[in-house]
Amino acid sequence: MVRMSEQTCVIFAAGEYYGDTPIVPSGALVIAADGGLDHTRALGIEADFVIGDFDSLTSSVPHGSNTLRLPSQKDDPDLLSALKVGWNRGARQFRIYGALGGRIDHTIASIQLTALLAQHGGVGFLYGDGMIVTAVSDARLDFAARHVDSTGDARARMVSVFAHSSDAQGVSERGLKYELTDATLTNTIVQGVSNELLDERAASIDVRQGTLIVTFPSSESLPRITRHHAFTGDLGALDTTVSSALAV
Structure with a gap:
C-alpha cells in the first residue's frame, strides 16, 4: 500500500x-486555463500561471513570463496543458473548477483527463453543480464518517461508480447503502450508479486493478487515497503541435 500526500494545484x-465559490488551499499552485482567467479575476484570485489559446477569454490577455500562449491548432486541450504545467511543478492533486457542464464534449474530455491523472499516480477532482467527479486506479478511496441527512436532497448523499477501463477488477464498496465485494465492472454495463452514503458511517471504494470514475457530493471532505502500488511516468512535456495523424 502506498499512501501519499500530494501538493495541490x-x-x-x-x-x-454553478454559483459555487472555489476554495484555494494555502500554498496551492493556481492556474487559469484560457477563459478561466475571467473567473479568477472576478473572484479576486491571482493565478500563478495563465495558459491557453485564449479563444474563450473575454478580458485582456496578460503579459509576462507566467502567461503561456498556445496555438489554436494543437493536440492537447487547454486543460491538459494546464495539468502538465502543474504536474511538472510538483503537483499531484488537482482541484478543477469550470470543467463540468456546458459543452458535453468538454465534460467528457475533463473526465477522461482525471483517468489519465489516476493512471500516473495523481488525482483530479472536478467540481460542478454540487458534485465532484474523480478517477481512481489500483487504489482505495476512504470517506470519513459524518452526519448525512437521509430525508433531504438525495444528491447530498449520492455516490456513483463507473468502470473507465475496459474492466475494473476487485471492486469493493463498503459503508454505503449497497455494498459490493470483489466484483468486476465493465465500461459497457452500468452497475454502480446511485449508491448512497450512510449517516455516521465511514465508506470506501476500492479497485484492485483498473480505473473507476467516481462521483460524490461536493459537501463531502475529499477522500483519502491509498494506492496498491507505486506509479511511474508523467504527463509529458507541454505539446503545442498537431500530430501527423490529425494533420491536414
Missing part, C-alpha cells in the same frame, strides 16, 4: 461554476 477552466 487549483485549476480554473472556462466552463460552468
